[in-house]
Amino acid sequence: MSDVKMSESAGAGPSEGYVPSELITLAHQLLIAAQSEPTSNVQRLLEQGAPAWYQDDALGWSSLHYAAERREPKLLQVLLQGGAVWNALDKWGRTAGEICLSLGDERGWEIIRNEGIRSEMLHHALAEPGPSSPQTNGDGNIKLKAEDTTSAGDNLTFLKSQLTWDIGDDGKERVLDADGNGVMMGWEEPLMVEHVRYMTNDHPNAQPGSEGMTILNVGFGLGIVDRLFQQTQSASHPKPLNHHIIEAHPQVLQYIRDKGFDKIPGIKILEGRWQDFLQEPEKMGQVLEGTPGGMGYDAIFVDTFAEGYEDLKAFFEVLPDILEPENGIFSFWNGLGATNATIYAVSSGLAELHLEDVGLDTQWHDVLIPDSLREEVWKGVRRRYWELPGYRLPIAKMKLM
Numbered sequence: 001m002s003d004v005k006m007s008e009s010a011g012a013g014p015s016e017g018y019v020p021s022e023l024i025t026l027a028h029q030l031l032i033a034a035q036s037e038p039t040s041n042v043q044r045l046l047e048q049g050a051p052a053w054y055q056d057d058a059l060g061w062s063s064l065h066y067a068a069e070r071r072e073p074k075l076l077q078v079l080l081q082g083g084a085v086w087n088a089l090d091k092w093g094r095t096a097g098e099i100c101l102s103l104g105d106e107r108g109w110e111i112i113r114n115e116g117i118r119s120e121m122l123h124h125a126l127a128e129p130g131p132s133s134p135q136t137n138g139d140g141n142i143k144l145k146a147e148d149t150t151s152a153g154d155n156l157t158f159l160k161s162q163l164t165w166d167i168g169d170d171g172k173e174r175v176l177d178a179d180g181n182g183v184m185m186g187w188e189e190p191l192m193v194e195h196v197r198y199m200t201n202d203h204p205n206a207q208p209g210s211e212g213m214t215i216l217n218v219g220f221g222l223g224i225v226d227r228l229f230q231q232t233q234s235a236s237h238p239k240p241l242n243h244h245i246i247e248a249h250p251q252v253l254q255y256i257r258d259k260g261f262d263k264i265p266g267i268k269i270l271e272g273r274w275q276d277f278l279q280e281p282e283k284m285g286q287v288l289e290g291t292p293g294g295m296g297y298d299a300i301f302v303d304t305f306a307e308g309y310e311d312l313k314a315f316f317e318v319l320p321d322i323l324e325p326e327n328g329i330f331s332f333w334n335g336l337g338a339t340n341a342t343i344y345a346v347s348s349g350l351a352e353l354h355l356e357d358v359g360l361d362t363q364w365h366d367v368l369i370p371d372s373l374r375e376e377v378w379k380g381v382r383r384r385y386w387e388l389p390g391y392r393l394p395i396a397k398m399k400l401m
């Protein structure tokens with residue numbers, strides 16, 4: 001439940017200051033060429049230095065937005081190679097990818113999405129500190145996280161902020177942060193049901209007669225997913241053998257105690273940030289305690305707040321140490337970039353590639369979100385973090401050698 005901001009592509013225009021008039025002239029010629037002229041004209045203008053990042057004042061459209069209306073894959077490729085910004089947003093928050101989608105142009109949309117994944121991977125690779133390169137601060141590289149220090153954009157600010165629990169207009173419980181952002185909202189329950197179903201249904205330790213699964217959940221929120229992990233095992237199915245929960249917010253920890261959740265047999269609450277437990281070798285042992293032979297968890301789910309893609313990727317990197325290698329299942333709340341279809345697809349594609357880097361294969365399950373959820377739930381909530389009709393649910397497992 002965090003915001004997402006993709007990196008600006010290399011060659012993105014000056015953020016402020018003087019733009020020479022010759023450049024503006026070329027920019028306008030490029031916008032016109034992208035609308036109706038042959039691809040060769042567009043290519044020529046780019047070679048003359050026309051800025052593909054330029055967006056007009058009227059619609060906020062770039063040459064890529066205009067080109068997207070023409071359904072000509074080659075034109076999109078030429079513009080992207082010439083510096084067009086795959087994730088430039090128009091005045092309504094749409095990328096050129098959304099223009100392709102609205103026209104049913106699957107091929108054009110794929111070209112833009114693939115460029116998004118390629119460029120985010122590249123920025124990310126450049127951001128990795130090499131043996132001789134200094135630690136970068138990430139500037140100019142991947143920025144999937146909202147750059148703000150308000151509660152929703154900064155994890156440490158959020159963890160110190162005051163939370164309130166109430167009932168939304170949809171009749172469902174929700175937790176809001178001090179700025180009125182939804183930390184966890186009851187509308188997500190059907191999605192949590194699906195996460196738990198995919199994580200437990202076929203696992204050998206969840207079958208009748210087995211010993212029960214070992215579970216790690218990161219981020220308690222309303223405890224929806226934790227309640228479901230406890231419930232899925234019916235009379236004939238075993239309860240989880242061990243169910244560990246890492247939670248960092250003091251008020252949420254108090255809520256857990258008030259509800260007596262910490263007293264349920266098998267449940268252990270690890271109080272603190274996941275980074276404190278999983279990125280500290282001495283504490284890692286404490287986390288793995290209780291998993292048979294210290295071999296790792298059967299199921300791991302992560303859903304925090306005010307963390308961005310970089311934090312999620314850092315979590316991916318500890319998975320080989322904490323996921324049971326043979327049948328272990330990892331899943332995460334896939335909410336980054338969910339205000340825009342193209343950015344959401346790029347964020348999901350990037351996650352798949354980064355999971356692959358640490359040895360995991362990902363399967364995606366599409367879950368529909370009913371229209372009825374759209375308007376009611378957001379009343380009284382400052383920032384809408386979900387705008388899409390579908391949810392892509394990830395299920396990842398260690399690759400078999």
Ligand SMILES: C[S@@+](CC[C@H](N)C(=O)[O-])C[C@H]1O[C@@H](n2cnc3c(N)ncnc32)[C@H](O)[C@@H]1O
Binds near residue numbers: 183224248273
């Ligand atoms: C969106 S809620 C989780 C909702 C939960 N999946 C449910 O089903 O109700 C996010 C939770 O993560 C916690 N959190 C945020 N950052 C964290 C961190 N770095 N480590 C551990 N918990 C964190 C928040 O306090 C909050 O309780």
